[in-house]
Amino acid sequence: MPSEERDEDLVRRAVDGDRAAFGIIVERHERRVYNLALRMTGREEDARDATQDAFLTALRKLASFRGEAAFTTWLHRVTVNACYDLLRKRSRAPLLSTSEDHEPEPPAWPDHAEATDLSIDVQRALLAVPEDYRVVMILHDVQDLPYEEVAAIVGIPVGTVKSRLHRGRVALARALRGGSERERPEPAGPSDEARSR
Amino acid sequence: MTHPEEHLSGYVEGTLATDERAEVDAHLATCTTCREELELATRAVTMLRELPEVPVPFGVTSPVMAEAGKQERPRPHRAWGTSWGGRRQWAAGLATAAVLVAVVAVALPRLGGEAGLESDRTGAAAATPFGPGAGAEAALSGAVPLEIQPNADFDATKLERLADSSALQAGSDTTMAAPSVKDASAAQAEGAAACLAKPGGLTGQDRLVRLIQATFQGRPAYIGVYLESPAAGQPADRIVIWVVARQDCSILSFSSKRL
Numbered sequence: 001m002p003s004e005e006r007d008e009d010l011v012r013r014a015v016d017g018d019r020a021a022f023g024i025i026v027e028r029h030e031r032r033v034y035n036l037a038l039r040m041t042g043r044e045e046d047a048r049d050a051t052q053d054a055f056l057t058a059l060r061k062l063a064s065f066r067g068e069a070a071f072t073t074w075l076h077r078v079t080v081n082a083c084y085d086l087l088r089k090r091s092r093a094p095l096l097s098t099s100e101d102h103e104p105e106p107p108a109w110p111d112h113a114e115a116t117d118l119s120i121d122v123q124r125a126l127l128a129v130p131e132d133y134r135v136v137m138i139l140h141d142v143q144d145l146p147y148e149e150v151a152a153i154v155g156i157p158v159g160t161v162k163s164r165l166h167r168g169r170v171a172l173a174r175a176l177r178g179g180s181e182r183e184r185p186e187p188a189g190p191s192d193e194a195r196s197r
Numbered sequence: 198m199t200h201p202e203e204h205l206s207g208y209v210e211g212t213l214a215t216d217e218r219a220e221v222d223a224h225l226a227t228c229t230t231c232r233e234e235l236e237l238a239t240r241a242v243t244m245l246r247e248l249p250e251v252p253v254p255f256g257v258t259s260p261v262m263a264e265a266g267k268q269e270r271p272r273p274h275r276a277w278g279t280s281w282g283g284r285r286q287w288a289a290g291l292a293t294a295a296v297l298v299a300v301v302a303v304a305l306p307r308l309g310g311e312a313g314l315e316s317d318r319t320g321a322a323a324a325t326p327f328g329p330g331a332g333a334e335a336a337l338s339g340a341v342p343l344e345i346q347p348n349a350d351f352d353a354t355k356l357e358r359l360a361d362s363s364a365l366q367a368g369s370d371t372t373m374a375a376p377s378v379k380d381a382s383a384a385q386a387e388g389a390a391a392c393l394a395k396p397g398g399l400t401g402q403d404r405l406v407r408l409i410q411a412t413f414q415g416r417p418a419y420i421g422v423y424l425e426s427p428a429a430g431q432p433a434d435r436i437v438i439w440v441v442a443r444q445d446c447s448i449l450s451f452s453s454k455r456l
Contacts, residue, residue, distance in 0.1 A: 019262075019265050019266060019396075019447050019448055020395070020396030020447065020448055022262075022265045023262060023265070023396060023448040023451050024396075026258050026261060026262065026451065027258075027451055027453075030253050030257065030258050031250065031252075031253055034251070034253045034254075034257060035250055035251055038251055039248070044254065048254065048257050051253075051257050051258065052257065052258070052260055052261055055258060055261040056260075056261055056264055059261065059264060059265055118244065118247070119247070119248050119249060122244045122245065122247075122248055123248070137241075137245060138245075141241075141242055141245035141246060142245050142246070142248050159203045162202075162203040162204075162205075162206045162207065163202045163203050163206070165206040166202055166203075166205040166206045166209075166234070166238055167202075168241075169206070169209070169237065169238035169241035169242060169245075170234045170237045170238055170241070172241040172244075172245070173237035173238065173240050173241040174237065176240075176241075176244070
């Protein structure tokens with residue numbers, strides 16, 4: 001349901017207590033937010049949680065959005081943080097529960113027609129890539145955001161975005177080539193140098 | 198050896214300036230590792246770009262809207278435009294009318310098995326299933342009757358069921374359920390539809406197909422089911438459900454699903 005009103009104007013209305021304006025913001029961005037969360041976490045259930053967390057955080061912090069960044073940049077940042085929080089929680093979870101709770105993978109996509117074997121493989125491989133590389137690949141290669149915006153979302157210099165992109169892509173392609181290769185120590189190359197996190 | 202790492206991503210995408218590209222080419226001539234990595238990265242980019250966008254599952258953002266509802270501050274009247282005063286009176290009148298008239302909207306046989314979603318068939322309505330308004334059906338084509346379901350309390354799960362059944366209906370019958378009973382409910386239906394349109398999320402591409410008066414998580418609500426087309430003249434590709442509070446037309450829930 002497109003509305004011509006600018007995000008920033010809707011935010012101002014929402015901050016003034018206009019829930020309808022917030023509803024339009026959610027409707028406008030939920031697809032992007034959900035897909036970012038889905039690609040980051042790899043599980044529909046986690047993507048739901050991260051999407052809700054992101055919008056709830058956005059709702060709570062809306063008044064602190066000052067418009068110095070584009071609203072979409074801000075919302076992406078909030079979403080990325082929600083994903084990191086969730087992934088951190090999930091990585092701690094096995095200590096508290098049995099491993100059966102975390103199976104099975106792969107995720108059950110809501111629309112199986114769209115989930116080709118290849119996209120499931122790519123999603124699995126994405127999860128094998130370190131989060132800091134994964135996030136820039138999803139934002140730039142999947143969601144088509146320019147380097148500068150990715151840099152603003154993640155809070156790193158543009159040059160770092162570019163090098164993480166390259167390292168992430170190489171890691172993804174290697175993960176896709178199969179598990180055996182992943183076990184092997186990687187050959188020395190540019191993607192192994194200065195693995196800053 | 199220093200590898201031109203920052204340029205390798207742009208090289209793969211073909212976005213480097215001529216001099217930068219020449220620099221990378223010169224390096225590639227002597228660096229096997231970078232050549233291998235470029236090949237891997239190129240393959241990765243192709244696959245990442247082909248990852249499909251996944252539709253948002255139904256009701257994901259409903260809890261968010263519910264939370265937003267709790268936080269809503271009293272809104273200045275001007276935010277509603279000049280019609281707010283009249284609307285409030287209308288809403289109060291409607292509440293009374295709902296009790297007194299209890300008009301049945303429409304029979305939806307395809308939804309017969311749906312728990313909790315049955316239209317409330319009161320004696321009054323059953324006695325006048327083809328009331329004075331029924332004959333005017335043709336003139337009202339496009340108008341959707343208001344289904345009054347005083348005993349139905351909706352939540353995310355029930356909304357999803359409603360979406361599924363409405364989607365089925367949309368697939369099997371493009372004209373949707375024709376209004377079978379009009380009379381007193383026509384004005385109510387119009388009022389309910391206006392209330393749903395009030396938050397401003399609807400566009401000309403949204404076609405109302407069902408209109409329900411019930412409660413949503415205990416709150417008196419109007420539920421509107423819409424078919425949304427990507428653009429004017431194109432077939433609908435999404436089913437959208439708006440739930441607004443009967444009291445002030447504020448959004449209680451919004452969810453959508455691809456058809």
